[in-house]
Amino acid sequence: MLKIKDLKASIGDTEILRGLSLDIGAGEVHAIMGPNGSGKSTLAQVIAGHSDYEVTAGSVTFNGEDLLQFEPEERAHAGIFLGFQYPVEIPGVNNAYLLKAALNAKRKHQGLDEIDAFEFLRMAKEKMALLDMDPKLLNRGVNEGFSGGEKKRNEILQMAILEPSLAILDETDSGLDIDALKAVAEGVNALRSPERAIVLVTHYQRLLDYIEPDQVHVLSNGRIARSGDKSLALELEEKGYDWVREAANG
């Protein structure tokens, strides 16, 4: 589904990704771990198409197509979803309005009619209940005044409504209490299917107790330093990231 080959990306004069390769197939759940500054978030932003990052070498293909030539919205239409580490507050833009506009943008791309307003509301409320979200958040400004946990739940709600084929969740677990973490994990697990792939970018092993990954990769210095199954995450938890760094440098 997603094939990344020798990817190099910079912000300004600083190179962050330094030849990263990764293969993600349909139905798989990958966890990308690594210390701060290793390039985890950059990878997520580059896949979503953030213009601050310049890709200087390598390739990214999504279902066989060159992803890098697409605008961010085209990537969204193609089925890519980025759950932001820091969801943006947008006062004055109604949360329900954005959800509906996003869904309709996707439906339009698929050649479908706009969703019926009543049907949309029913669906949104159903998904919110699953995430244990206050329905009142639908009528607030996007993320405006939301708590940290509400913001992360709102990202998962957007994902649940858009039903992407590739979801990249950037540190969705950070700053969550245990109840929020469980709700978020439940939302993610509900989306697992043979047609979809999920990438969990995370600093800690904790999330992986609730969402079991097929593969775990450890990023160090802009490259994948190690890959393995879920036991790698546990090993990391025990030995710390220095162990990977040393292994990578040695």
Added chain:
Amino acid sequence: MKSVPLSFDALCDAVRNFPDDGLTASRQAALEQLRDVGMPSIGEEDWKYTNIATAIDIANDWLQGGATHLGASDTSNPIESIDADWIVIDNGQLSEDTIAIDGVEIARLSQSRRDIAPTGRLGGLNVALLRDGLHVSIGPDVALTKPLGLLIIDGASDKPSASQIRVDITTAANSQASIIEYHTSAGSAGHFANAVVNLAVGDGARVDYVRIQDRDRKHTQTSHFAVNVGRDARFRHCAFDFGGSLIRNDVAIDIVHPGSRSEFSGLYLAGGGQHIDNHTRVDHRSGPAESRQEYRGILTGTARGVWNGKAIVHEGADGTDAEQANHNLLLSGKAEIDAKPELEIYTDDVKCSHGTTVGQLDEAALFYLRSRGLSRHEAKQLLTRAFAQAIVSLSPLESLYEFLSDRIASRLDELMQEAD
């Protein structure tokens, strides 16, 4: 362009040609006051960003051309879908048919035989050339069931013209009223409209006021809105500027008695070479009392905005709580805003704050929306509308929300096209 003097001789001729009516003495007195003072010029602190020379030029053309009064314009009411008791003021002339509202006295200033004292130089010009004015008096405990609408239509299609608009409104104790003031144009020849509105809000009264200016792009406007806020009164004012070439609005709020709350806000959307200046002044002379102010602007092209918000807390106005804010969005590199909050505080027990921002659309928000599938254009549209919509939410008349939102959306689409 330098300052242009008003042609005083032509002004005298024009005043002489007015019919003898209840305003004759007031016109003469105003003319005398104008003899030596001239018009505001950019050499003055209050006018340094706004040169009204183009407006004075139009007035001079009109005066020297015989100052002929325009007849009734054949313009439909663009806001007629709004349910209100409409009074039409056409090139400064009141429509013949008058409306009757229970508990409300509506009179023509030309028939009232009372002296009208002008305030300031533009106020003097307003009285000197006043064809007629409106005096509205809302009785004690009267609650209007629908808004009072002032439909102000100005201009002609063939030649430059000028008009004076004058409305005095008093709302007695414990009355409740909503007022809509809507400015539009007939014809697209140059026009200078000079409006003066005085409002007295009675003790315990509640008054909601919305001013919408949507003039032709060749029209210029100066307006002076002065309000006296009574004891324990609540006053809300919201102003929208969409059109015009050169617009200068002054809002002056005088809080003489304790216990009131005044909210005033405004939105200006400008492109091309439009120039929109909002000067506000709130005088807290007595406390406790609250005032809240928020103006927002979206500018593109070579448009220029000016916001000058002055709050003066006078000695003895203890318990004053005043906030003012001005936020601006610049969609082009050549658009310009001069934003200046001014606080003068002469007493200790006060709470005052002010904030001013000038910026572009938030790139992080744009990317966030695009990552959800919205095009760059849709994302920009959504963010600019949201920015403007904040003022609609502050405006007091819900019956106007849809009308305003639609107008804002269409004007913003024009501005965004210009910015692309």
